[in-house]
Amino acid sequence: MTVLRALGARFARDGRELVAPFTLTLAAGETFSLAQPDAAGAAIAARMCAAIVKPTEGTIYVGEYETRLQPPQCKRLVGFVDAAGFEGDEYAFKCEVAFRADVWGLDARAAHARGRAVLEALGDGPYARGVALALVPDVALVVLDRPASRVVSRVRALAPAAGILRTR
Amino acid sequence: MSRLRATLAIVRRHIDRRYAIDWAMQFLLIGAISFVFGRLFADSLEIFGIVGFVAAASVVDRQHRRLLRRLTFFAAPLFGRQLARAHVIAPACAALSIPFAYLSGAALAGRALPANVSLGLTAAALVAATISLSSAFREGYRAALYVGLAGAAALTLGLPFELRSPHPLALCAALAALEGFFALRAFGETLARYDPLPDLEPEARAPSTPVAKPPRRASPASRG
Numbered sequence: 001m002t003v004l005r006a007l008g009a010r011f012a013r014d015g016r017e018l019v020a021p022f023t024l025t026l027a028a029g030e031t032f033s034l035a036q037p038d039a040a041g042a043a044i045a046a047r048m049c050a051a052i053v054k055p056t057e058g059t060i061y062v063g064e065y066e067t068r069l070q071p072p073q074c075k076r077l078v079g080f081v082d083a084a085g086f087e088g089d090e091y092a093f094k095c096e097v098a099f100r101a102d103v104w105g106l107d108a109r110a111a112h113a114r115g116r117a118v119l120e121a122l123g124d125g126p127y128a129r130g131v132a133l134a135l136v137p138d139v140a141l142v143v144l145d146r147p148a149s150r151v152v153s154r155v156r157a158l159a160p161a162a163g164i165l166r167t168r
Numbered sequence: 169m170s171r172l173r174a175t176l177a178i179v180r181r182h183i184d185r186r187y188a189i190d191w192a193m194q195f196l197l198i199g200a201i202s203f204v205f206g207r208l209f210a211d212s213l214e215i216f217g218i219v220g221f222v223a224a225a226s227v228v229d230r231q232h233r234r235l236l237r238r239l240t241f242f243a244a245p246l247f248g249r250q251l252a253r254a255h256v257i258a259p260a261c262a263a264l265s266i267p268f269a270y271l272s273g274a275a276l277a278g279r280a281l282p283a284n285v286s287l288g289l290t291a292a293a294l295v296a297a298t299i300s301l302s303s304a305f306r307e308g309y310r311a312a313l314y315v316g317l318a319g320a321a322a323l324t325l326g327l328p329f330e331l332r333s334p335h336p337l338a339l340c341a342a343l344a345a346l347e348g349f350f351a352l353r354a355f356g357e358t359l360a361r362y363d364p365l366p367d368l369e370p371e372a373r374a375p376s377t378p379v380a381k382p383p384r385r386a387s388p389a390s391r392g
Contacts, residue, residue, distance in 0.1 A: 047364065052364060071245075075245040076245035078243075080243045102177030103173075
């Protein structure tokens, strides 16, 4: 099953091309590495694939939904981890887990347990917390913005059925 | 997921210990100013202007802009209008501290305002805060324009009292409802159009974790 499909997706701002057109198809259980020339390009490409930023040209589908037309449906399927991870303290992390449980319609206790389990597997740290938050809901696609290689393999172990897109 | 659950989730994410402290500090500061200097502002239009501009300015401080622009809200499966409605609640509650503080300070100084003016002032603060929210997602003069617009909208709510119209509170409430409706719609559209981009300076945003290999080419790379 295809979880992510990008067709000539490109991003430009003020006449400046920040993400060159890219085309990719990612199936469930696969990992795709998307290279960009700079950090801003990688961050924007990751956000485009997570339906957070709309492509200037081209189309991106998450599952069967188009990111520009149906962003909430797309976001429901995506766990996004920013390059900075989650920089809040433990209290903020718990608030964030509760927020995700509410927004994704999950059982709060199960969401906290899932968050803790992911943190135990990855070890604590901003990026690990970001991954833990992304994996609180059961997602079909995990988008990792500039992760370390070891993080990708651990996320794969934690979410074997999900497609993983990493930028670098 | 119910609309109410999503709204409450966002409101809870906004309201924390810091929010409560800010609310109390704002209340004490405006209350003290009103107590000491309130006698200088006898005109309703002046009072509406002050409360409106302070409410508008309170929404757009840097910390609050950062909170509103948090990526977590944009990564969540929510529509722009859902986000807009929920985002308005916490700043509106925060802005309420301004008219409440002004009225309390004035009452303590023995210059209590009539009940209908007090209600109008509360509506003005809510409207100003709602309009001003759109400036949190804009930069430079566009952001400043929204703050100015918010203050001007608050001033218009003071006009029925200043002009001694027959039913000033009803007129003020009707104006507030109209301005609030359009402000909320505009804010929803602002959120729907907003692209949360990273810092676009090439080296300004370094990754927090080491990247496995340096980028080799600009276009999509290998399957790994």
